[in-house]
């Protein structure tokens with residue numbers, strides 16, 4: 439409980455000891471969730487052991503940790519393919535979304551022609567479209583990248599269109615008085631205005647692209663975290679399954695963190 | 708020479724009113740603005756002479772902003788003619804003859820104060836547009852508006868009054884001959900507003916630019932303006948032009964003088980008739 443105490447005192451008064459209060463606040467911000475997680479793990483470990491739950495139904499945290507110790511190379515062998523599929527899907531899907539958003543904002547006609555199609559594609563559940571894409575592109579890397587790209591695409595498209603249109607009307611009047619060209623308005627006004635919107639979409643995409651890649655691997659793959667999930671499930675290797683799930687979410691967290699760092703570096707207002 | 712005389716001279720056949728060889732900073736001849744069936748401005752005849760400071764008063768919705776937008780080529784005249792320094796408004800816009808200051812500073816939040824002031828110099832540069840350079844650099848302009856040392860601050864790090872001063876510096880960077888200001892200090896607290904009023908008068912004297920300044924504050928209009936233009940609504944027309952003729956320097960103490968209060972009272976009466 440003591441970890442929660444610094445929070446109110448730190449926000450309440452910060453005269454002479456301002457710096458140390460800030461450090462304490464930051465420590466508390468890390469310590470509170472960490473403490474909660476550790477507590478949950480302990481409860482889980484004790485629960486499984488006390489009630490004698492079989493390992494193939496629910497492994498104890500110690501069993502999962504053992505997998506990380508013994509089968510780390512296996513996890514890594516399957517981590518990298520999923521990593522590459524996710525990252526490539528992320529770049530391709532988001533780049534396409536940004537370019538199409540720019541086209542939409544420049545031409546009402548293009549928007550009218552293609553927006554309904556974009557909405558339609560978005561309404562198809564990714565699980566339903568994934569087998570089709572595997573059939574089309576084969577069991578290799580391409581299908582997974584396409585699925586990951588597809589899952590990123592729509593949220594970024596919608597956010598980017600909104601971002602490019604988010605310019606304050608008075609700012610547009612200002613640049614009109616300066617007789618700015620369309621290109622200048624785009625590069626100097628619209629694009630920077632859209633950055634906060636783009637980054638909130640990219641944060642969503644950072645986690646969904648991993649889901650896309652894993653779903654693709656479920657359908658047909660012999661390597662990757664998705665394949666390992668299927669494999670360990672059917673072989674009742676639950677500790678391995680759990681470890682794979684943790685690695686998958688670790689991948690999402692990694693990509694999310696990278697996007698957040700890029701945002702901090704480029705959106706300072 | 709009074710404005711009314713000039714306006715009637717124009718009706719007698721003189722094309723554009725001039726003082727010496729200078730064309731009027733802005734002249735409107737029977738200018739009207741319609742939005743659909745709604746007439747926002749009707750038959751406006753005015754000559755704003757170079758170097759003058761005009762303030763514009765009127766009930767809200769009477770077309771004050773519309774008039775500035777008309778002069779600055781943001782909206783076209785439905786009929787009549789508007790000229791800025793003797794040119795059609797579009798030509799004046801392309802030559803950067805005028806600048807606009809809005810009620811909110813409309814700074815670009817990702818640019819520092821200095822970068823915001825530099826924006827007008829960047830626009831058109833790559834296209835080879837001839838950009839009139841002012842005598843003062845962006846840095847000097849920030850100093851002129853009292854923001855020395857804050858060049859690198861982002862707008863969110865500045866107060867409302869500071870942002871508005873950056874906006875004024877930005878408006879001055881191409882050395883406009885006409886400065887259009889639409890309630891620029893309307894959102895600021897009274898003390899900040901008073902300080903900026905004095906600063907604006909100083910800038911006006913130093914740069915010799917013509918200023919058209921919309922406000923809803925009668926004291927502000929009397930304090931700043933050499934001439935107060937009173938508009939009335941439905942449709943927007945010129946109600947009156949009041950010359951403000953007060954001896955002595957424009958400083959805060961002026962506001963306690965009987966002459967000042969007489970002008971305020973007269974404008975208040977006029978406003979009530981609108």
Ligand SMILES: Nc1ncnc2c1ncn2[C@@H]1O[C@H](COP(=O)(O)OP(=O)(O)O)[C@@H](O)[C@H]1O
Pocket residue numbers: 742745747765766767768769770771772773774
């Ligand atoms: N773009 C527009 N479309 C239609 N009506 C407008 C437009 N701009 C202004 N108006 C109308 O014209 C009138 C004058 O507006 P404005 O010039 O903004 O008044 P104010 O004197 O308060 O600045 C108002 O009745 C307003 O509703």
Ligand SMILES: [Mg+2]
Pocket residue numbers: 771772773889
């Ligand atoms: Mg207005």
